[in-house]
Amino acid sequence: MFNIKHINPLFVVTVVVPTILSILYFGLIASDVYISESKFVLRGPVRQSESPISSLLKGSSFSSSDDDAFAVQTYILSRDALKVLNDKLAVGKAFSSSDVDIFSRFGGFGPWGNSFEELFKYYQKKIGVEVDETSGVSTLLVHAFTREDAYKINEELLALSEALVNKLNERGRQDLIVFAAGEVEIAEKKSQNAALALSVYRNQKNVIDPERQSTIQLQQIAKLQEELIASRGQLIQMQTFTKDNPQIPSMQLRVDKLQQEINAETNRVAGGDRSLAKKASEYERLALDREFADKLLSSTLASLELARNEAVRKQVYLERIVEPNLPDESLEPKRLRGILATFLLGMIAWGVLSVLLASVREHQD
Numbered sequence: 001m002f003n004i005k006h007i008n009p010l011f012v013v014t015v016v017v018p019t020i021l022s023i024l025y026f027g028l029i030a031s032d033v034y035i036s037e038s039k040f041v042l043r044g045p046v047r048q049s050e051s052p053i054s055s056l057l058k059g060s061s062f063s064s065s066d067d068d069a070f071a072v073q074t075y076i077l078s079r080d081a082l083k084v085l086n087d088k089l090a091v092g093k094a095f096s097s098s099d100v101d102i103f104s105r106f107g108g109f110g111p112w113g114n115s116f117e118e119l120f121k122y123y124q125k126k127i128g129v130e131v132d133e134t135s136g137v138s139t140l141l142v143h144a145f146t147r148e149d150a151y152k153i154n155e156e157l158l159a160l161s162e163a164l165v166n167k168l169n170e171r172g173r174q175d176l177i178v179f180a181a182g183e184v185e186i187a188e189k190k191s192q193n194a195a196l197a198l199s200v201y202r203n204q205k206n207v208i209d210p211e212r213q214s215t216i217q218l219q220q221i222a223k224l225q226e227e228l229i230a231s232r233g234q235l236i237q238m239q240t241f242t243k244d245n246p247q248i249p250s251m252q253l254r255v256d257k258l259q260q261e262i263n264a265e266t267n268r269v270a271g272g273d274r275s276l277a278k279k280a281s282e283y284e285r286l287a288l289d290r291e292f293a294d295k296l297l298s299s300t301l302a303s304l305e306l307a308r309n310e311a312v313r314k315q316v317y318l319e320r321i322v323e324p325n326l327p328d329e330s331l332e333p334k335r336l337r338g339i340l341a342t343f344l345l346g347m348i349a350w351g352v353l354s355v356l357l358a359s360v361r362e363h364q365d
Contacts, residue, residue: 010353015346022342030338031101032330036142036150038158039322041135042068042165068316069138071168072161073129076140079116081160082123089152092119095126100145127157137321147327154324162318169315173307180300180307187297194290231255 075081085091092114095106102108106122128141140157144150235251242248 010357011350014350014353015343018346019339019343022339025103026333026335026338029101029103030333030335031099031104031145033104033143033145033332034147034150034327034329035331036144036147036154036324036327037322038140038154038320038324039137040140040158040161040318040320041137042072042316043319068165068168069131069136072164072318073131073138075164076129076157076161077124077127079120081157082120083116084160085123085153085156086119089149089156091123091149091153094144094146094149095119095122097145104145127153140324142324143332151324151326158318158320158324165316165318173315177304177307180304184297184300184304187293187300191290191293191297194293197289227258231258 082091092106096108096114097105100108106119107114126143128139128143130139130141132138140154142150142154142157144153231251231254235248235255238245238248238251
């Protein structure tokens with residue numbers, strides 16, 4: 001006949017009682033937990049050519065990378081995401097519902113655990129994000145006590161992640177456009193200053209284009225020299241064959257005037273501080289500055305246009321591979337596994353404590 005005196009109290013405490021409590025909890029008390037799963041990946045458009053703007057975009061994390069995935073992962077598990085979820089879906093009330101068992105619900109053991117910080121710690125236990133570094137695929141797991149809550153939270157977190165990616169894109173694109181516009185503004189000022197400096201120089205020196213003007217004046221000098229040669233020839237003929245010709249003085253005067261005019265025009269082209277040759281070097285420097293400023297302005301305008309074209313495109317986007325599922329049955333808790341685990345841990349504890357107690361008795365004896 002069974003004798004209760006033969007029951008080992010240690011076995012009862014370490015194995016029987018915990019196993020019975022485990023059966024009661026997992027069999028009658030523990031609430032069902034539903035899991036909604038989704039998978040997504042962050043991608044960017046493939047660029048066909050490289051340019052300085054494209055390189056800058058890559059340096060600003062516009063192409064798909066692990067950094068983007070980890071940024072989304074960090075946001076999903078952040079207080080900001082929880083605040084939005086709580087405002088839209090009241091997840092705090094859902095997690096603390098009286099329909100959930102007291103051991104699993106949020107704030108189940110009193111009002112002192114109902115702060116937002118405590119809710120955030122609880123939330124992090126219910127949300128899981130795993131990033132596969134090889135494929136770049138991220139898996140989002142949401143644990144909730146109703147199938148609808150699990151689905152809604154998963155769907156909302158994906159929408160928030162897409163909004164985050166778009167926000168990061170917009171900020172990066174705007175920064176890029178502002179940078180390009182700033183370069184255009186600087187180039188415009190340089191171009192305006194170069195044009196103004198050239199205009200001031202022209203007004204001060206009474207010159208438009210020294211090279212063209214010198215060409216015109218050289219042509220004028222050539223014509224004067226032709227006239228001078230012809231006049232000198234006539235003067236020599238008169239002095240040789242008609243020494244008493246009354247036109248000799250006037251012809252001599254004409255030759256002298258032509259020579260003076262040739263000397264004056266020659267000095268204007270070269271030979272003096274106010275000559276075109278002297279002005280040409282300074283003019284060419286100012287003209288080169290204006291040409292360089294104009295080319296710089298043209299280049300920055302092209303860069304700004306390219307930046308605007310890049311801004312129109314969505315650089316990085318979240319692509320859903322697996323949509324959030326509406327679970328049709330609870331996957332947690334693993335009731336039978338929990339009971340067996342409790343029983344096995346109790347047996348291990350009983351065995352260890354039995355050996356320790358036997359060792360102590362043997363030592364005392």
